[in-house]
Amino acid sequence: MSLFNSSIQGLPLSIILDILVYWLVIGFSGLIFIHNRKIVSQILFPLGASGGIVMIIITAASIAHSPSSAILSLGLPDLPFHIRLDALSAFFLFLLGISSTGICFFSSGYFSRDGNFSPGLVCLQFHLFLVSMAFVFLADDAYLFMIAWETMALSSYFLVVTDHKVPEIRKAGYIYLLMAHISATAVLLCFGVLQKAGPQGIGGSYTFEMMRHLNPDSFWATAAFLLALFGFGAKGGLLPVHVWLPEAHPAAPSPVSALMSGVMLKTAIYGLLRVTFDLLHLQIWWWGILVLTLGLVTAFFGVIFSAVQNDMKRLLAYSSIENIGIILSGVGLTITFQSYHMQTLAALALIATLYHCLNHACFKSLLFLSTGSVLHATEERNLGKLGGLIHRMPWVAFLALIGTLAIAGLPPLNGFVSEWLLLQTFLLTTGFPQPYLNMLIPVAAAGLVLVAAVAAYVMVKFYALIFLGQPREVRQHEAKDANYWERLGLSWLASCCVLLGLFPVEVIKLLNTVPGLLLGQATKKVASQANWLFLTPLSPDRASYSPMLFFGAAAIIILITFLGVRLVYHGRVRRSSPWDCGYPMQTSRMQETAESFGQPIRTIFSPFFRMHSELPSPSDLEPHYRNITEDRFWYLLYFPIGRFFHFLSNLFGRLQQGRIAIYLLYSFLTLILLLLLI
Amino acid sequence: MTIPYGFIFQFIQLIMALVLSPMFLGWINQCRCWLQNRKGPGVFQPYRQLVKLFYKDAVLAENASPLFRMTPYFLFACMCLAGTIVPVLATNLPFASVADVIVLVGIFALARVFLALAAMDIGTAFGNLGARREMMIGFLAEPALLMVLFTLAFISHSTNLTTIVDTLSHTRFIIYPSMAFAMAAYLMVLLAENSRIPVDNPSTHLELTMIHEAMMLEYSARHLALLEWASSIKLYDYFVIGFALFVPWGIASGSHLSSMLLAFLALFIKLAVAGFGLALIEALSAKMRIFRVPEFLGTAFMLAVLGTLTHFLLEA
Incomplete structure (x- = not known):
């Protein structure tokens, strides 16, 4: 296999690659103008949007074409990147183009205002995020897919923690990164199963083209499917691995939340569809x-939780969970x-x-x-x-x-x-x-x-x-x-x-x-x-x-x-103060708040929430009301898991005594054990 | 040249929805008065009300936005469209394929969302309260309504109302047990969606119990007239949808003049009987507390689900 065997067939694919290179160039020129807010926002982001528009046109025109593939001589020696543009990839790139064009336009307004960040870095991470998502859709081997998947996770992590001086945002970013890697592990295992699980038990290759021809039996197919469901589901916000989503989306700057919710969650749907219908050839009804x-x-979970949120971005994040549920x-x-x-x-x-x-x-x-x-x-x-x-x-x-x-x-x-x-x-x-x-x-x-x-x-x-x-x-x-x-x-x-x-x-x-x-x-x-x-x-x-x-x-x-x-009557209008059944004393504080508007949902669906409210007693001079609604999954699933690992690491901690003699004893014992065994 | 009867029927249906609906409301109120041993203002009272309101000067709150002023027109248009699409007189309607029953439910939801937004626009306590309660009733009633429609769709293998009517009234006559459940559920949803007793009281201005009226508190004159008219058309729409689903006999399938007249006659009889029935229900029941509404609509939903299951168990 030659290292420079990059044979690109098909015009659309090469134009799409050009757009990706163009986005990368824009991103890295952000580094040149790292503190120049004006150039980054007024020139670089609109240029990024133009790439999005070309992407829309190309993918819309080529979605009906037969699949075209290419081998890029990037990557490790003997492990080139395979890319392929078929109808599924073209559709998701189309989606990326539509969403990113609007978001790029908006970003050039949004990041032109003052803020606690360096615009050039944001520009780099933003475009890197776009390119990595595009490569997720284009990848035709597990190797490139995983690299793009990880680049996507990392670039979006840095975008989420743009405002990293706030402790909550750092914490949200940490949860996001953790879940992104649990998801990546499952996806990697899924590809492993797909690659190794041929009917004869002998392995295939890491390319999707090879996996398509393997036809695993129903046991291995089910294993691959379940791993894919878990891995991609964790990226998309499927219950119960959704917890990162309502933390990460509100923490990010709004254009980044828009990109994560609008496009990145769809990479999960793309992955699930690719594995289930393209790489596997058998589907089982259950x-x-x-x-x-x-x-x-x-x-259901997403929608009732979004109804009880106070923070507008958290509300939208839970609504994304709902929509992913509908899509799934x-x-x-x-x-x-x-x-x-x-x-x-x-x-x-x-x-x-x-x-x-x-x-x-x-x-x-x-x-x-x-x-x-x-x-x-x-x-x-x-x-x-x-x-x-x-x-x-x-x-x-x-x-x-x-x-x-x-x-x-x-x-x-x-x-x-x-x-x-x-x-x-x-x-x-x-x-x-x-x-x-x-x-x-x-x-x-x-x-x-x-x-x-x-x-x-x-x-x-x-x-x-x-x-x-x-x-x-x-x-x-x-x-x-x-x-x-x-x-x-x-x-x-x-x-x-x-x-x-x-x-x-x-x-x-x-x-x-x-x-x-x-x-x-x-x-x-x-x-x-x-x-x-x-x-x-x-x-x-x-x-x-x-x-x-x-x-x-x-x-x-x-x-x-x-x-x-x-014409028949008249258009006369008189302005006056609101009527409100004639109550004279009205202030804007008498309107509904987020809590009161969520009240019917809290009462009707109360078993699904973990709530605790502090109600005022009749004798309070300064009455104080508070209602906290939390996600049960933290208490039922995540905190027990956390405690379990804490317990495990405490056990391992016993081994660490901090004295050199003890560590020498460990190596001596290991040596004896190895000598006995071999 | 053939006369486009379909378009003419469609137009007649629109006019009928506009003209008949206030009279239907007047008839219900008249029946209720009789049941309560009162004389009643006659069936034409709603028209007088509308004319009076149209002549008045509109009083708008200072902070009313364009959304607030546009909402009555949106609502009125939604209800008129729904009244045009539902087969009332005939089934060969060219415009009926614009929207099937699911779209009809969507149109009602659109109207509800606009009214709720308008109610919250001024920012008064009552408007807010009404909007919140209306949206709550909305999300409880919608699944029940859809399940009812699904049952009918399963029987006739279509979600187009004209096809449903054709299947149920013209092609074969079988008694479906599932229809009984569906009908009971539909009646409950109708009461809730049109803010009738026992869910809401259309004639109340007692502050803490109102739902629909609370949303319209800030409206006056022509805007209020349009809203009142729209809600009477909505009531009429719900009844004619009910007729199309459960008692479709009389709706013409061809375009003969005689069958049209028959359809007219059948519609009048159905409306008169149904109006009296509604007044009877309202006279015999008391308004529920708002906390009981989820239970009431949950029952409707369960009945509708039972209807669907019955269809699969007994009729499939």
């Missing part, structure tokens, strides 16, 4: 049920359908899953970025201290409203399309050989609906407490709206939300090549007979939805009503 159950439990339930359905060779339904489930990945990348990035603007304007992240910002920050308020409605799963925006597709898939699950599956899966759909409905509750809380009502603190009267670059980034993502919502058929046409790659060439295309206006997953008689017509009709009715009322 894998799907396991993933479906875990996904729904995760989604789609993956679970896909596996189950595929295991029963119901390929059309599997394709539908996969399309819904991928669609939700894309949607989540848009609206979650949008919302994280808008919390960044709010944070800059008010220096406040507690929902109970914000309020009334729609008057001070109309741009951010309007764009965040789009994100809010989209994530709440409301028509005609994008969140609704993917949830609708997923529900349709649930409704079609009536052809299984096991009758109890036929009965239980529709009930699982009700769980999904519950999650979506509570998500609407959460988003009303999020939006109303930040932007509506009266300012709860005096300082917010000086809040300024987002600057030009920030508006551009937010508008980019908001318009993606709208477009993905209004033109689902076009998006599905783009996605349709992925099921063909993963589920077999015989797969029928989803929504193939549909015209661009009507989304009909299987046949028009079964179900149809036309967001464009819905939007158009609603707009016409609103216009007619508005003009009608104005």
Whole structure:
């Protein structure tokens, strides 16, 4: 094998590699201008965004092409990097492009303001993060995959601890790094199993191409799948290995939270799909049920916890857990359908899953970025201290409203399309050989609906407490709206939300090549007979939805009503103080706070929380109320594990006496033992 | 040239939703008055109310945002759309494939979220309280409603309302035991979603018990008129969806004039009977405490799940 055998076939792949090199150059030029805030923010970040735009165009154009692969002569001697661009990689690179373009635009506004960091370093880590995620999607061997995976974890770790002088942020970064490595270990073991578990027991190679041809038996396939589920699940925030997510996302600067939540969590979904459908050729039905159950439990857990948060970024972080849960339930359905060779339904489930990945990348990035603007304007992240910002920050308020409605799963925006597709898939699950599956899966759909409905509750809380009502603190009267670059980034993502919502058929046409790659060439295309206006997953008689017509009709009715009322009656308006049933004494402190808005969820779902409240007694002169809601998993799982390891290390500590004689005795005993054995 | 009957029917349905809904509300109130041994203002009272409100000058709170002013229009449009899409008179509606039942639920959720946001816009204690309670009822009622619709979707193998109606009323007539559970659950959800007794009281202004009214406290004049109208259309929508799902007989499948007239007649009878039934329920029950609502809607959800399971056990 020659060291410089880099034969790049296919134009798209080489252009994508060029973009990655371009991003790396931008990142390292950050080191040259390490303290020059102006150059970094006004020139380097917008240049990064231009790379994102090219990425979108190239991947959208090449998603239907047949896979092209290449060997890069980087890496160790005799261990070159293999890369491959197929429909799955192209889709996830497309997602990366859409999300990163908006986030880069926003970052150039965000990092131009003063802060406790060196802009050049952030620029380097940020672009390195982008490149490493792109390599995760491109990698065609376990070696490059793991290097990219680790680079991704490390670069994002340094981004999370950008504000490292705060102890909580260092702690959050530590938990994140720890979980990232537990996840990486499991992924590495999974590749090990895949590589060694050929039917003859003799090993293959470390390339994915080799693993595709190995066909492990069901035991080793299950082992590989479970390791992948654990490893990728820990990266994505699957229960019970989700604990790093609500710590790390709020700690990072907002553009980084947006990138982590919007794109990095999707690398986990990518990895799971790659291992389950591409590297393994057999799927067992209970894998799907396991993933479906875990996904729904995760989604439910995420949404009820996001409803009781006070910190706006923590709320969004828990909402990411919820969305990952929804996506995983789609993956679970896909596996189950595929295991029963119901390929059309599997394709539908996969399309819904991928669609939700894309949607989540848009609206979650949008919302994280808008919390960044709010944070800059008010220096406040507690929902109970914000309020009334729609008057001070109309741009951010309007764009965040789009994100809010989209994530709440409301028509005609994008969140609704993917949830609708997923529900349709649930409704079609009536052809299984096991009758109890036929009965239980529709009930699982009700769980999904519950999650979506509570998500609407959460988003009303999020939006109303930040932007509506009266300012709860005096300082917010000086809040300024987002600057030009920030508006551009937010508008980019908001318009993606709208477009993905209004033109689902076009998006599905783009996605349709992925099921063909993963589920077999015989797969029928989803929504193939549909015209661009009507989304009909299987046949028009079964179900149809036309967001464009819905939007158009609603707009016409609103216009007619508005003009009608104005023409027939009048448009006179008088301003006065609020009515509020005539109560004269009102202050802004009488509005709902984050705690009070979470109260119904806390009461209805109380067994799921670990709560303790301090209530005032009737005789208190200074009544004091406090409610702390915590995650049970820390107490049920993590603290016991921590205590166990503490105990173990104490035992080992006994060996360390600190006297040279004792250590000499140890080596002497070891020597005797070895002599006896050999 | 063929006459596009479908479009005409669709338009008639929109007009009917606009015109009939206040009268339907008036009929319910009238029935309730009779049941309470009162004379009642007649079925046309809601129209007089609307006209009065439209002529008044709007009073807006000082810190009302554009969102607050736009919400009545959004809500009104959502409810009108829903009323247009549901097959009330005929099933050959060209516009019905814009939205299936899941989208209908989405439209109602959209309206609910907008109203809750508008209620929190002024930042008064009552608006906040109403919004929080409304959203709570929303997330409890939505799964139950969807489960009801799923049961019907499983029976007819479709989520399009027109197909469901066609399957249930025209192609075959079988008694489905699962429908009984689904109907009971749907009724409970209807009461909760339209803020009727026992979940909420539409005629109360007692501060601590209101839900829906609390959200509209800050509205006046034309905005309030639109909101009142929209909520009467919502009630009408829920009833006609119920008719389409459970008593679809009479809804025309072709475009004959005679079957249309029959459909009209059937709709009037159904609305009159159902309105009286609702008034009877409201007269016979007392309002629940808000803490009991999760239990009430949990029961609805369980009934709906039972309906689905019954379908798979007995009918599949």
